[in-house]
Amino acid sequence: MRSEETVEPDAAPDAAADAEADLNARFVAGDEQALAEVYRRWSPVVFTLALRSLGDRGDAEDVTQRTFVSAWTSRATYDASKARLSTWLVAIARRRIADTHESRAKIRALQAEMERVTSPDDLIRETPDLSETLLVANEMQQLEPDAQVVMRLAFFDDLTHEEISRRLGMPLGTVKSHIRRSLTRMRNRLEVTRVTP
Incomplete structure (x- = not known):
């Protein structure tokens, strides 16, 4: 009787540890059901953490989604011996x-720069559309990293194509291609955004 009593308490932690190890293994192996279970168990924690830090439900929801997308795409790097899932x-x-x-x-800095370069008379004549500014800033962030750097240098630092090429050590043709492709992508996405009801 006494030996059974000592075995019982140990059985539950062992079973829980085994279940967690199994879930981790299935998650790393790419089992979508394991992803769903991991999301169900841990998304409330991630959401609460994000909401407390950011103070905005929309941003917290976005962070929660991006967290699990990042975890899923980089699941092969997870090492259970170093940290719990x-x-x-x-x-x-x-x-x-x-x-x-x-x-x-960055958006606040962009707004401040716009206010700095806009005279009070301009503000009276035409109030800048903040939503447009945020939309453009958001579209810039959707570009691939090299294109983002090129576009920032071209439009925020007002550098010529040649100056960007020299600064980045990038061929001039590549700089021009980045700018041309980026402008086309941004214009197309902005047009879709404006048309969408």
């Missing part, structure tokens, strides 16, 4: 939250 997910969430804060800071 929940700890790994929270670390990813903290990076996505930091990205959102950085994005907000």
Whole structure:
């Protein structure tokens, strides 16, 4: 009787550890049911963490989605011997939250720059459309990293194609291609956004 009593308490933790190890293995192997279970268990934690930091439900929902997309696409890098899956997910969430804060800071800086270069008379004649500014800033962030750098240098730093080429050590033709393709993509996406009811 006494030996059974000592075995019972150990059985539950062992079963829980086995179940967690199985879930981790299935997740890393690409089992979509495991992803659904991981999301069900841990998305409330990620959402709450994001909401407390960002103070906006929409941004918190976006961070939660991006956290699990990042976890899924980088699942092969997860090492259960180094951290629990929940700890790994929270670390990813903290990076996505930091990205959102950085994005907000860039938008604030862009707004401040617009206000700096716009005279009070211009503001009286025509109030800048903040939604348009945010839309353009968001579209810039959708570009691939090299294109983002080129576009920022061209439009925010007002550098010529040749100056960008020299600064980045990038062929002039590549700089021009990045700008041309980026402008086309941004224009197409902005047109779709404006047409969508």
